Amino acid sequence: MKFFEELKRRNVIKETIAYIVVAWVFLQVTTMVLTIFEAPSWVSKTLTFLIAMGLPVWIFFSWAYQVTPEGFKKTEKISEDQVITAASNKRLDILIVISLMVAIAISFINKGDSKSTNVVASSEVIIENSIAVLPFLDMSPNKDQEYLSDGIAEEILNRLCKFKELKVMAMTSSFSFKNKNEDIRTIGKILNASLILEGSVRKNEDTIMISVRLTNTENGNILLSESYSDDIHNIFGLQSNISIDIAKKIDAKLSLNGNKLLNRKKINPMAYETYLKGRSQFINGPLNMNEGEIFRAKNYFESAVQQDTTFVEAYAYLALTYYNLADWALDRDEKSKIKIALDSAEILAKRALFLDSLSSGAHLAMGSFYFHQYNWLEAEKAKRKAVELNPGGTEEKFILASFLGQFGQVDEALRLDEEALKLDPLDVNSKIKYARDLYRARQYDKGIEQCNLILKEEPNSIGALQFQYLCYSGKKQFQEAGKTWAKILELKGENKFAEIYKTFEYKTAIKKALLYINDSISLGVIHPIEMSMFYAELEDKDKTFKYLNLAYENRLPQISYLSQHQFDFIRDDPSYLDLYKKAGFKAYYENKR
Known part of the structure; x- marks a missing residue:
């Protein structure tokens, strides 16, 4: 005391x-x-x-x-x-x-x-059994095989995604460390990955050697350091063996359904190299409106299937490429080209599924086929099958989330987005997809917040501005919506339209812009869904239905936008209910019960 x-x-x-x-x-x-x-x-x-x-x-x-x-x-x-x-x-x-x-x-x-932090940054805890695959080094004498070394790293990453218990960081985030002299532990902390896989590739005529090293990011211990070599015709079998060895080093309990990695099908090495060049160009969806990339990807995939007529992945991605061409890369007045693209996509998707019913890419392609047929129920089944076959794939998760978000299953859509974002925390396009689904879930404040975070990274991101604009419109904050739309138009180089939205009140600006469009621009170039949404903002029923029906008559898949907020004012109208039934929505929801 x-x-x-x-x-x-x-x-x-x-x-x-x-x-x-x-x-x-x-x-x-x-x-x-x-x-x-x-x-x-x-x-x-x-x-x-x-x-x-x-x-x-x-x-x-x-x-x-x-x-x-x-x-x-x-x-x-x-x-x-x-x-x-x-x-x-x-x-x-x-x-x-x-x-x-x-x-x-x-x-x-x-x-x-x-x-206010992005959902990706909410966790700084290293995820157990999580792995990031860094781009492999090109060890060729002329250093001209980079696409091959990158492609092999991506293919090993894709095979690791098939282990349900393994969390695989997406390629876009992992590959952001390319040519950067970052410490392994630092990369692990940034990606929340407990393991890092590095590697190198050396090709000598028809022989390929792949060296890999698996490191624990928390203690720096090397779990696997091995070199593998084989005939390049057996590259898929070699990649499967590497993936299985890696999985065994991580955890003996990691499981595969049906030993899907054990397919040792031989492949034409030229077809494989050409396919990898196509994948380096491929972008699935219109978040990045670079039409040149989609045409280059198409050319590579076409060459790959010509070089090897049994190459499943090449068929699947060529099908997806053709759907992208039809949906957003071709002008609406190029009807004959659009029809050819859609017909080609259908044949290619079915061919891919016939060759390998366990290919997630084939099911993604079939999902797009059913989507364009307005067979929403089968489209959902195909997209779910793709996720089931490749449970660690972020691309599959985002594609399914996009579908579910449009069809009212918003909680599951956002959960899938958040799972994918944890595996791809550094990719801006992934963050935009999450903002898209927040908008579709009508969580407008969160959507605006997410877009603001993206715009801090990329101030001129048209994708982020697009969904920020839609969220403002959903909140009926029309002044902010008009300013955001004006910035989008400026970034697209459409300065005349941008000036209209800067000068006039939002709805007045829409009216003036529509007058200019109708007087000066071929309606074949303007997308009917875009026109219907503008007229819906003005609550002009006749014109809204005119363009919605035009979209239906041309079997445009964007008819799925009917769930968006702009069309709330016509939901009880008999014409809307008729379109809702004709486009297959009524049958879809009845069969979902």
């Missing part, structure tokens, strides 16, 4: 509390500053260690010395009945109160930041 009283007399307890509170505030502020300047993690760890080591020194100092009006004095030299604590107590009380107020303010700031 006497010892405790002495601690109070010497202010040891209060000075210790003051030290802890001030140290905590200092560390919080320092951490925020270090994060802004992207300082390495060892800096903050070193500061924390030094402050922790300083605590016992401070306690000793508090016991041995007191602050008096005459300066520092040893406590033992101050009379016990001298009142030495009053002034010190007052100063310490003020210091602790101020520090606590700062601490509360910092807590609120951090809380606000955490709310």
Whole structure:
């Protein structure tokens, strides 16, 4: 008891509390500053260690010395009945109160930041059994086989995705570290991956050698370091063997359904190389409106199937490419070309499924086929099958989520998006897809917030601006919607239309823009769904139905946009109900029950 009283007399307890509170505030502020300047993690760890080591020194100092009006004095030299604590107590009380107020303010700031953080960044915990496959090094003498080394890394990544218990980081995020001299542990922390796979590829005539190294990102231990070689005709079998070896090193319990990786089908090496060049160009969907990429991808995939008529993946991706051509790369007035593209896509999708019913790519292609036939139920089944066959694939998850978001199954759609984003945290297009499905779920505030996060990374992202615009429109914040649409038009080079939206109120601007379109531009070039949405914003029933029916008559898959908010004002109209039935929506929902 006497010892405790002495601690109070010497202010040891209060000075210790003051030290802890001030140290905590200092560390919080320092951490925020270090994060802004992207300082390495060892800096903050070193500061924390030094402050922790300083605590016992401070306690000793508090016991041995007191602050008096005459300066520092040893406590033992101050009379016990001298009142030495009053002034010190007052100063310490003020210091602790101020520090606590700062601490509360910092807590609120951090809380606000955490709310506005992208779903991807919400977890800094390394995911168990998670692996990132880095781009493999090109070890060819002329360094001209980069597409091959990248493609082999991607194919091994795709095979690892088939293990249900393994979380595989998507290629777009993993490959963002290409040609960057980043430490393995740093990459692991950024991607939340517990394992990193590196490799190199050397091709010598018809022989290929693949060297791989699997590293634990937390302790730096190398789990696998091996070289594999085989005839390049057996490249798929070689990649499967590597993937199985990797899975065994990670966890003996990792399972495959039906040993899907054991297909050792021989392949034409020229077809494989050509296919890889096509995959480097392929983009599934209109988030990046670069038409040149889709045409180049088409040429490569066509060459691949000519070189090997049993190459399933080439058929599947050529089918998807043709659907992309028909949906957004060809002008609407090129009807004969669109028909050829759709007919070709159907033949190719069915051919891919016939060759391999366990190919997720073949089922994605068939999903697009059914989607264009307005057979929504079979489209959903095919897309779900693709996810089942490739449970770790982000592309499959996003495609299924897009479908579900349009057909009212928004909770599952967003869950799939969030799963995919955890595996692809650095890809901007993936974040845009999540914003798209937030819009479709009518979570407009979250959609706007997500778009703002994307625009901090890429201020001129048309995809992010597009869904930000739609979210503003859904909230009926028409002034913001008009400004955002004007920026989109500027980025597209349509300055005349952009000026209209800058000058006039939103709905007035739509009217003036529509007058210009009708007077000056071929209706074959303008997409009927876009026209119907503009007229829906004006609540012009006749024109809205005119273009919706035009979309239906031309069997445009974008008829699925009927669930969007613009068409709320006509949902009880008999013409809408008739279109809803003709386009297969009524049958779809009845069969879903």
